Amino acid sequence: MFWYDHDGGGWGWFAMSAGMILFWILIAAVGLLVYRAVARSQGGGAPPGAQPPGPPPEQLLAERFARGEIDEDEYHRRLTVLRESATGGPRPGRR
Structure with missing residues (x-):
């Protein structure tokens, strides 16, 4: 060897x-x-801030309204909050 x-x-x-x-x-x-x-x-590997997979929150809210889970006043109130949070605006009645 x-x-x-x-x-x-x-x-x-x-x-x-x-x-x-x-x-x-x-x-x-x-x-x-x-x-x-x-x-x-x-x-x-979705980038931060990307839209999560699935239906958007406004569509889910509309579906709940269509099924009768929430009434019209609650639908409009929640829709307003959703849209304001998406734009970064102030929420009514909150500090």
Whole structure:
């Protein structure tokens, strides 16, 4: 086994160890990039402030009004609050 005296000394072991560490770092980086790509394609990577998936709040409010869960006065009051909160305006009766 050691007949040919191809001993690389400490540098051979160092290069082999460094190569193995770099190999596992590369595998972890590829795994992380694949995970982020899959999560982003499934909607997990939405930018902050983006509209959440699903119907908008005004549509949900209109559906509740149509089903009779809320009356007309409450519908208009909540609709006003929704629209003011979207524009950043003051809410009536609140500080």
